[in-house]
Amino acid sequence: MKNYWYRFKHYPFYQHKWFRISLASLLLSVFFFLITISNVYTETYSIERFTEAKETIRSPLSIENEKETERERRAAIQSVEDRYEISTEITQERVGYVNELFEAIDKIDEEENDSGQSGDDGNTVSDKEKAQDLQQMISPEISDALQREDLIQLITASPNHRSLGKELLTTSLYDVMNDGVTTENMQTGIDNIKEKLQYSSLDASLKEVLYLISEFAVVENSFYDAEKTVEAQKHASSNVEPVMIRAGEIIVTEGQTITNEIYEELKLVGLLSDDRNVYPLVGLILLILLIGAMISYEMNNYAAKRELDAGKIASIILISVLMVAVMKVTSLFTGSVNQLFFIVPAATGAMLLKILLDERLALVLSMMYAILASLIFNSEIPGSLNMEAGIFILFSQLAGIAFLVNLKDRMAILKAGIGITLVHILTVLLFLFLSFEKYSMADVFTYMGFGAVAAFLSTVLTIGLLPFFETGLGILSDTKLLTLSNPNHPLLRKILIEAPGTYHHSVMVANLSESACEAIGANGLLARVAAYYHDLGKTEKAHYFIENQMGITNPHDMLQPEQSAGIIINHPYAGGKLLKKHKLPKEIIHITEQHHGTSLLKYFYFKAKEQNKYVKEADYRYPGPLPKTQEGAIVCICDSVEAAVRSLKEPTKEKIAEIVSSIINDKLMDGQLNDSPLTFKELEKIRQAVCEALNGIFHSRIQYPTNQEVKEAN
Template sequence: MKSTRLSNIINRISKGKWFLQVGAILLIMITFFILAFPNVYTQTYDMEKFSTTKETIRAPITIENEKETERRTREVVQSIEERYQISTEITEERIGFVEEIFEAVKKIKEDNLNSTEEGVNTESELDQLKQILSPEINNADITNKQWRILLDSTDNERTLAQELITTSLYEAFDNGVRSEEQSNVIRDINQKLQYASINEELREVLFQIVNFAIVPNSFFSADLTNEAQKQATDNVEPVMIRAGEVIVQEGQLITNEIYEELELLGLLDSERNYFPVIGLIILFLLLASIIFIEFKEYEKIAKLDRAKMGAIVLVSLFVAIMLKMSSLYMTSTNHLHILVPIAAASLLVKILLSERIAIALSIVYSIIGSVLFNTEIPGLLNLEAGIYFLFSQLAGVYFLRNIKDRSAILKAASGVVLVNIATVLLFLFMTYEKYTWIEYLTYSGYGLLSALLAAILTLGMLPFFETGLGIISDTKLLTLSSPNQPLLRKLLVEAPGTYHHSIMVANLSEASCEAIGANGLLARVAAYYHDLGKTVRPHYFIENQMGMKNPHDYLEPAQSAEIIMAHPYDGARLLKEHKIPKEIIDIAKQHHGTTLLKYFYFKAKEKYNDTKERDYRYPGPKPKSKEAAIVAVCDSVEAAVRSMDHPSQKEISKLVSSIIEDRLLDGQLNESTLTFQELEQIKKVICETLNGIYHSRIKYPTEEKNKEDDRLDY
């Protein structure tokens, strides 16, 4: 007993929508995970120092070699020379002493020249000079003889000497004089003075003045040195090991440095790294969540059945294999991803399901493509390939509009061509590499070929999905809506009244569906075929009798009811024989639901007291979709309106309200998910459409004529 209950629970779960969706998503994600695993898994090696490697090993990730960065930083710091700060105060002070000497000598010479006193000689001038010179100068190691030589020199000689020594001092002090360089600086200046055009005695005096004037004016600065070292350290670029960089060539000796790099990259057995794999799992969980959410959003507007789920799985598997096979031949230079006809996926999904799911899956496929095209370098995503795939697919979604025939796919492909070429040129122009015009044309040609292949694949695979999986797409519906379709021609020739009735129902149904966001094209095409079963016995239906005698006048009510109630199922059988999509067959079978055939029921009740209502009700099923319910309502409305004699807006509104209310009270709309708000909108659209067709010549029948209404069903 317990095992039976468990089995029943499992069966109910297995039939649930969520189980189907989760199963499909898991299948897609597991497939992509298996294909992407080699692109993120870090291969490890068992090797020892100073052994020879048997293969070329590349870096799987981009990482900083901190030890090498620290070593380079130390070298840079050590190469920075000590920084010294020059004291301008000392410079000005020492040169000021020199200028003081020459100015004092000049002053004394001028004063004595203008003096009227007798007995002025060199000795007195020397005394005067020492009295006016600064103590620092007097303490200098300059002899009286040297002072006398300076005093005895001419003005021109002193002027030239002052210019020579001042210029040399400024040059030396501006360059900075360190204590350890003081003697060298003095020697250099004296060497320059050696060749000056002045007499030997005066030159010796200048040598002595230089010895006095030159003192250190450049001193070590810890702040400047630290600042220079810091600036140099900041300019040191981190030593990076780039993903894809060759660490060791085949046959190369494993040095200590190479071994450390392998250890740093986690390529040794003791450093196995599973983090990229964990990251891949998280990525696919996020992508699976996106797909699952989009499935739930899609179910709000349409049914996500097994066929559509199968289509998504097959498209995803097709994309997975296509991307993986292409990536095997991908290198860092051949840009093979441009040739991948990825837009075929978005075109197929939009045609078979919806634009929103096509956009969501385009994002998913693009992200996965960036992983598969990373040239198997873990930690690297090929963003160029991912962006190209995304733009190409979104272009397919955007440009695929107004699908009236399969030529719309070719028109969309022309838009994809433009986007592909623009994306290709975008990356070529942004790169630092230089390309020739031949390469620009070649890669643009790849984008063109990718779009053409996408169109060819879409056109080639679409019939498989439509026929093999029984998915009804807009292109399939448009094909079925053609007047040249054999079944529609059969309806037109064998039951012209029914054909006209179906056209009217189609117009009402499409307008009503579009008003509430349902599939208007599906409702229109289904309405074309909903009464196909009447072609089995066309003259038993009043719209096809055209002046002939009514055959039901010669039949029992039960026989007539049996003939009339068979037409939905005859139609479903014919549609199934001609392999018409299941959605249209369902609407044909459900458009009368389990409604009561009132005319023959009341007629039988007048003759037979034991008449049972269930014998005059359609077997069903009731309408199970919004489109089926709308076709059912519009079918009854159109049939009732045709019997009216005096149309008016008021009567039209009253008639439509009556029919919708009757269907509600009879429970015919219970399984269709239509809301009261949607029914109000449907009523409004039907009334507007009928007013446009019948103007003001409609008369609604009285309750007493209820049974006459049902004669319009046959």
């Protein structure tokens, strides 16, 4: 916290981590907003009624035309006929009157036959008397409806004709009454019965009587049912499908007159200048804010573990801009027919981010790119997302991250390209099989070819763009480190030729440093390469360093302690200058300048103190700075450990463990690790890893006898 406030007070605001991260996130958010605004905020038109459309206009969204839906519902309700309740009691009553009439006539005939056969009375009953008797037998309703002459016609008709007439009349009456008789259709029902009677073989006089009976029998038996009518209207209304204006549907074609109906549709979908809908814009702003916040969080998370300099921030911005721009350009040529998002080299950004920065950061940004892809490829239909495009872009990037495993292998990117091709093909087949549409084999192979091309482009672009980011932005990647670790590098050859002892010492420190870094999850390759170059400054005066004094007198014996100290203290900074001159990465330069921190040259300090007890300790300390990173602190420890263990005559496991622990404790007590992010737990892992590596180097060997000992033994 103290260091943070010191930096806050003494450094310009633009050098603060929070400012850089906020600025980068803001720039990306603004770019994402400008790129995607056309996907949610469509063009509007200044159009008046009854003018001609200057261009064909399509609906940008799917929306219900509520007015048209309501109109169709009203029409459906109006088309519903009134519902009536048919009274079966009335039907049975009217048919009962007819049956009663004919049964009464049959009764009279039966009585007449019985009386004629018995001979009780020689007088015959007249037709009028029969009619009179009939009137008394039947109900007043039907008696009042028929004249006596009409009854006589029925009585005098032959039984067969009368039976046939009864059957025709009752059957027709049932048909009419069961269909329902209202005041409006009563006459129609009567006419239907008469029509059936008319074409029968009955006598004309009998037909006339039957006509009269039908006029009496047919009455209203169907009554309006309000409840059933309302229920039928509701059912009809609910069956009306909403009238939808579909996204992409043509509302008006070029040259067509803008009618009131078309004008209302344009207004409904928000295409008129005065009726623009701002809600999609608000939604887009919220989405971009969330994406920007996620990017800020991940950048801050990355900065907490490693240095997030301007070059790395610039790489995040450039990669993000490149990926989103490529998707936007591709979307301009993508439609429902040609799904060109399958050809987007999406894995490029993910692989570059993993190589240059961090796998976690690459994963999170890949998800953000996929979300943006689902919006960018929505055919500029507000409110819709192209999930196929989003899923394909996500799987493509995840494949790039997953298959790019061994960054120290120069063929790793090409191997990852093969894996990406396989994932692309499987994803394409996934969409084709899930689709309801039928695709021809030509379409299948075309889309699979798109996926293969996308994987190829991803591989080529990653290989091609990587040197630009490494050199142009000064980002140190594993491929760059592998190049710098080549023994034929001019500076390494310089150390080997001019200071061979220092070269051997650097190789040993590199081995120890890499083992220690891998134990705590730090960048072992960076520590190894930095260790190769950390003592480059010794080449200026190689013979002043003991590891290079092979068979010569130690020149320090002829110098004053302060002179010797000046030569020794200068070598980290002389090495830094040489590295800067040859434009090596700043990470290696920083480790070179920091690998001694502000430690004390104890030998020359105590030697000077023997001559002058008032000598200042500060004159015999390195000016720093202290190691700032895990890798720098580990190189600092391993440099001292290697030199100390090499000086042991008989390096046993116990002695090695003791001297390693001693050096780490001395570094801690002297404050040399104060600026590094190493924890006590990590220091313990470093101690164990260094001891294991040294035990492997200085393992016990068989002591072979000399020639003299062999002779004496014989």
